Amino acid sequence: MKLFNRRALAYVGTHPMDFLLQCLKGFRANQGLLLAGAVAYYSLLSIVPLLMLMMVALSHFISQAELLATVGRYLNWLVPGQSKPIVEEVGHFLDHRDLVGGVLVVSMIFFSSLAFTVLENAMCVIFKHRVAIRRRRFLISAIMPYCFILSLGAGMLIVTLVAGSLQVLGEESVWLFGYSWSLSGVSGVLLYMLGLVGEVLVLTAIYLVMPVGRLSLSHALIGGVTAALLWEVARHILVWYFSTLSQVNVVYGSMTTAIIVMFSLEIGATLLLFGAQVISEFERVGKAPYRRTAQPMTTQAVQK
Known part of the structure; x- marks a missing residue:
């Protein structure tokens, strides 16, 4: 199996701006911002129950x-600067999980599966x-979100174990040329790379x-x-x-955390769906003939 489609790579390499413009047009034609809003809303409903379920299951091992x-460290990747209140709620739930x-x-x-259903x-x-060529069976669509939840739980277990080992590494030091060199900087870089690689793998x-x-795995990786x-x-x-210019806390008051989390999820969902649009256009580029005009998603019935 070829790793990449040569026709698609040749087109993107010779017409990068045309390809980017076609991705943007296709994303707009598919009403990508509207879809991202739906994904972000259901993600907001799903994130806390999902974390609670994963923490209850993993607390038997860690x-x-x-x-x-x-969770607090890598939740900052999803909702920058707002992981603390979410982690506190999850911690309160774990303290009273017997009830x-x-x-x-x-x-x-x-509720934890809603975001995956809407994303599908x-x-x-x-x-x-x-x-248009084939449709997914209903049973597979119904089971898929829960398979993702199990996979995320297993991934969280591995990440927690690896992150703990890297933190221990950061507390060590190495003697070289008569000087003691702390490994805290190396540990921080490795923790960042662990989060970035995990992010790429989850999206893929x-x-x-x-x-x-x-x-194709190569297309998903792109x-x-x-x-x-x-x-x-x-x-x-x-x-x-949010740390320098934003006045959202003045406008929304006690709702600030929810607004910021929703805004972050909206941007994340937009980029997630735009990545899917890039894959979709990359697939179309690899097939001849390639139409440059985007076909809009219609929301009204076709009149005869």
Whole structure:
């Protein structure tokens, strides 16, 4: 199997601006901002129940303090500067988890899967050329969100173990040329790279599984790297903006945290779907003939 489509690579290499413009036109035609708003809204509903379920399951293997520290560190990648209140809520839930009943657990499982369901529907709009050929069975669509939750739980377990080892490494020092060199800087760089690699892998897994049909691993990796790099730029801009220029706390008061989290999720969902649009256009470029005009998503019935 070829790693990349040569026709697509040749087109993107010779017409990078045309390809970018076509991605933007396709994203606008598919009403990407509207889809991102739906994904962000349901992600806001899902994030706390999902974290609670994962923490309850993983607390049987790892200490609660270490889990919360790891979640707080990497939750900043998703909601920059607003991980503390979310981690506090999860910590309060873990302190009273013995009082949790079966009805609450079932409702948490349901709400934690909503974001994946809406994301799958958004992917169907962006990859409509795949949906026109074949459709996914209902049973697979129903099971997929819970498989993602299990996969995220396993990934969180691995990340927590690796992050703990890197933190221990940061407390060590090396004697070289008569000087003691602390490894704290190396540990910080490795923790950052661990988060970045984990982000790329999660995005690649989403692009690999969510669209209908078999998607090439190389294409999914292109979308994952694109979305991850764009989010890294946006994340640093958000941190700078909310710490220096923003007056959102004056306008919204006690609702500040929810507004900032929603805004961050909106931008993240937009970049996630734009990465999917890049994959979709890359697939179309690799097939001849390639139409440059984007086909808009219609919301009204076609009149005869």
